[in-house]
Amino acid sequence: MGLTPRGQGARAIKEGWTQKDGKLPVNPSGGLKAKGHPIGATGVSMHVMSAMQLVGQAPEGMQLKNAKLAGIFNMGGAAVANYVSRAGACEVAANVLS
Secondary structure, three states, X not given: OOOOOOOOHXXXXXXXXXOOOOXXXXXXXXXXXXXXXXXXXXXXXXXXXXXXXXXXXXXXXXXXXXXXXXXXEEEEOOOOEEEEEEEXXXXXXXHHHO
Protein backbone atom coordinates (compact mmCIF):
# COMPACT_ATOMS: atom_id res chain seq x y z
CA MET A 1 0.00 0.00 0.00
CA GLY A 2 2.99 2.32 0.27
CA LEU A 3 2.22 3.64 3.75
CA THR A 4 5.94 3.73 4.54
CA PRO A 5 9.00 3.90 2.34
CA ARG A 6 10.03 0.48 1.00
CA GLY A 7 11.68 -1.57 3.75
CA GLN A 8 10.53 0.73 6.57
CA GLY A 9 7.41 -1.15 7.71
CA ALA A 10 9.14 -2.86 10.65
CA ARG A 11 10.66 0.47 11.72
CA ALA A 12 7.20 2.09 11.64
CA ILE A 13 5.85 -0.57 14.00
CA LYS A 14 8.89 -0.56 16.32
CA GLU A 15 8.84 3.24 16.61
CA GLY A 16 5.10 3.37 17.29
CA TRP A 17 4.05 5.12 14.07
CA THR A 18 0.99 2.85 13.83
CA GLN A 19 -0.19 3.35 17.41
CA LYS A 20 -3.27 5.51 18.03
CA ASP A 21 -1.11 8.49 18.97
CA GLY A 22 1.53 7.78 16.30
CA LYS A 23 2.07 9.64 13.04
CA LEU A 24 0.40 6.84 11.02
CA PRO A 25 -2.37 5.40 13.25
CA VAL A 26 -3.82 2.08 12.06
CA ASN A 27 -7.14 0.60 13.28
CA PRO A 28 -7.86 2.79 16.33
CA SER A 29 -11.07 0.72 16.68
CA GLY A 30 -9.05 -2.47 17.11
CA GLY A 31 -9.97 -3.74 13.65
CA LEU A 32 -11.64 -7.06 12.96
CA LYS A 33 -10.03 -8.74 15.98
CA ALA A 34 -11.96 -6.33 18.19
CA LYS A 35 -15.35 -6.47 16.49
CA GLY A 36 -15.51 -9.72 14.60
CA HIS A 37 -15.98 -10.20 10.87
CA PRO A 38 -19.59 -9.62 9.82
CA ILE A 39 -18.74 -10.57 6.19
CA GLY A 40 -20.48 -8.01 3.92
CA ALA A 41 -20.77 -5.44 6.67
CA THR A 42 -17.00 -5.39 7.21
CA GLY A 43 -16.28 -2.97 4.38
CA VAL A 44 -19.23 -0.78 5.32
CA SER A 45 -18.05 -0.61 8.93
CA MET A 46 -14.55 0.42 7.80
CA HIS A 47 -16.01 3.31 5.83
CA VAL A 48 -18.35 4.34 8.65
CA MET A 49 -15.55 4.30 11.25
CA SER A 50 -13.32 6.33 8.92
CA ALA A 51 -16.05 8.90 8.30
CA MET A 52 -16.72 9.16 12.03
CA GLN A 53 -13.00 9.83 12.61
CA LEU A 54 -12.95 12.56 9.99
CA VAL A 55 -15.95 14.42 11.42
CA GLY A 56 -14.75 13.99 15.02
CA GLN A 57 -17.51 11.59 16.09
CA ALA A 58 -15.69 8.30 16.67
CA PRO A 59 -16.60 6.51 19.92
CA GLU A 60 -14.84 7.55 23.11
CA GLY A 61 -11.33 6.16 23.29
CA MET A 62 -11.11 5.69 19.51
CA GLN A 63 -11.17 9.27 18.23
CA LEU A 64 -7.90 10.44 16.72
CA LYS A 65 -6.80 14.01 17.27
CA ASN A 66 -7.25 16.17 14.15
CA ALA A 67 -7.98 13.33 11.72
CA LYS A 68 -7.78 14.77 8.19
CA LEU A 69 -7.35 11.75 5.88
CA ALA A 70 -8.46 8.12 6.04
CA GLY A 71 -7.40 5.12 3.99
CA ILE A 72 -9.47 1.95 3.80
CA PHE A 73 -8.32 -1.38 2.35
CA ASN A 74 -10.66 -4.36 2.18
CA MET A 75 -10.46 -7.79 0.56
CA GLY A 76 -13.54 -9.91 -0.05
CA GLY A 77 -13.93 -13.62 -0.63
CA ALA A 78 -10.74 -15.37 -1.67
CA ALA A 79 -9.22 -11.96 -2.44
CA VAL A 80 -11.41 -11.70 -5.55
CA ALA A 81 -13.03 -8.40 -4.56
CA ASN A 82 -10.41 -5.91 -3.37
CA TYR A 83 -10.66 -2.18 -2.99
CA VAL A 84 -8.85 0.81 -1.57
CA SER A 85 -10.69 3.98 -0.60
CA ARG A 86 -9.43 7.38 0.49
CA ALA A 87 -11.50 9.97 2.31
CA GLY A 88 -10.66 13.47 3.46
CA ALA A 89 -12.28 15.49 6.22
CA CYS A 90 -13.73 18.13 3.87
CA GLU A 91 -15.19 15.49 1.54
CA VAL A 92 -16.89 13.64 4.38
CA ALA A 93 -18.21 16.80 6.03
CA ALA A 94 -19.70 17.95 2.71
CA ASN A 95 -21.46 14.61 2.21
CA VAL A 96 -22.74 14.45 5.78
CA LEU A 97 -24.07 17.99 5.70
CA SER A 98 -25.72 17.73 2.27
